[in-house]
Amino acid sequence: MRVPRSRSQRKVYVKTPGGKTTIHYRYKKHKFAKCANCGSTLKGVPNKRPNEMKKLPKTKKRPSRPHPHLCSQCMRKGIIKEARKND
Numbered sequence: 001m002r003v004p005r006s007r008s009q010r011k012v013y014v015k016t017p018g019g020k021t022t023i024h025y026r027y028k029k030h031k032f033a034k035c036a037n038c039g040s041t042l043k044g045v046p047n048k049r050p051n052e053m054k055k056l057p058k059t060k061k062r063p064s065r066p067h068p069h070l071c072s073q074c075m076r077k078g079i080i081k082e083a084r085k086n087d
Ligand SMILES: [Zn+2]
Pocket: 035, 036, 037, 038, 039, 040, 070, 071, 072, 073, 074, 075
């Protein structure tokens, strides 16, 4: 059985048809992208491993609106703040 040398994979206990319980190693889930202002999870940004993210087109990696690193509420507040500053 292949045992990983690093902690990048997690253990999963799997019951085989013969009744034995064996350990399988699966990659850990990635954390969701966070808003740079409030820290809430960003919608429309997948949480995949870097090699899977590389295969995705750019349009599927971030929302197509201004300030994609902010959540929609923070973006809205920021835009209003900027507009009021100019007056
Ligand atoms: Zn936010």
